[in-house]
Amino acid sequence: MFKILTYYFHPIMHPTNPTELKQADALNALKIFEGKMFRRICGPKYENGEWESRTNRELEEMSKGENILKWIKGQRISWLGHLERMEEDRIPKKIFTQELEETRRRGRARKIWQEEVERDLQVLGVRRWRELAADRKKWKDIVRQAKAHSGL
Numbered sequence: 394m395f396k397i398l399t400y401y402f403h404p405i406m407h408p409t410n411p412t413e414l415k416q417a418d419a420l421n422a423l424k425i426f427e428g429k430m431f432r433r434i435c436g437p438k439y440e441n442g443e444w445e446s447r448t449n450r451e452l453e454e455m456s457k458g459e460n461i462l463k464w465i466k467g468q469r470i471s472w473l474g475h476l477e478r479m480e481e482d483r484i485p486k487k488i489f490t491q492e493l494e495e496t497r498r499r500g501r502a503r504k505i506w507q508e509e510v511e512r513d514l515q516v517l518g519v520r521r522w523r524e525l526a527a528d529r530k531k532w533k534d535i536v537r538q539a540k541a542h543s544g545l
Contacts, residue, residue, distance in 0.1 A: 420462055427461045428452060458543070466513055467540035473510045474536070477526035516544050 431452050437444045438451075453460075479486040489507070514522050517538055525531050539545060 420465075423465075424460065424462055431456065459540070463540050463542070463545060466545045467536050469506075469510050470513060470539045471532075471536045473507070473522070474526040474529075474532040477523055478529070513539065513545055517542060 428449060432447055435447055435452070435455065437446055439445075447455075476486060476489045481487075481490075511522070514535075517535065519525065519535055522535075525535065
């Protein structure tokens with residue numbers, strides 16, 4: 394069943410701009426949406442002569458602990474490795490490495506996408522990520538760990 398969810402909804406909800414999904418409210422709304430869709434796909438259960446809606450715990454067991462938030466964070470880490478390996482003259486690499494010289498807005502500073510991903514790597518215990526990103530095989534293992542890690 395989770396393959397159905399992954400096949401139909403992950404391409405729709407893949408962010409074109411990863412910074413769009415960095416706010417906690419947006420991530421929570423996304424997780425709620427995923428639960429609703431998964432509940433609809435799996436349908437209710439019939440127990441003791443009554444139809445009941447599936448609980449979050451049952452849905453998590455059915456999906457084997459995978460959810461869209463882990464998937465998105467894994468994709469962000471994957472993209473960070475891709476950017477690091479990219480040639481210097483490519484536009485995404487230039488945007489990633491350049492420092493902006495404009496004045497900062499008033500109030501609390503907004504979190505930068507790179508800082509968010511580096512924090513996720515710290516939670517995973519990854520040190521010297523720039524060196525590890527050069528090796529695709531090692532980086533792919535890190536992305537797999539991120540998608541399976543419960544603390545992200």
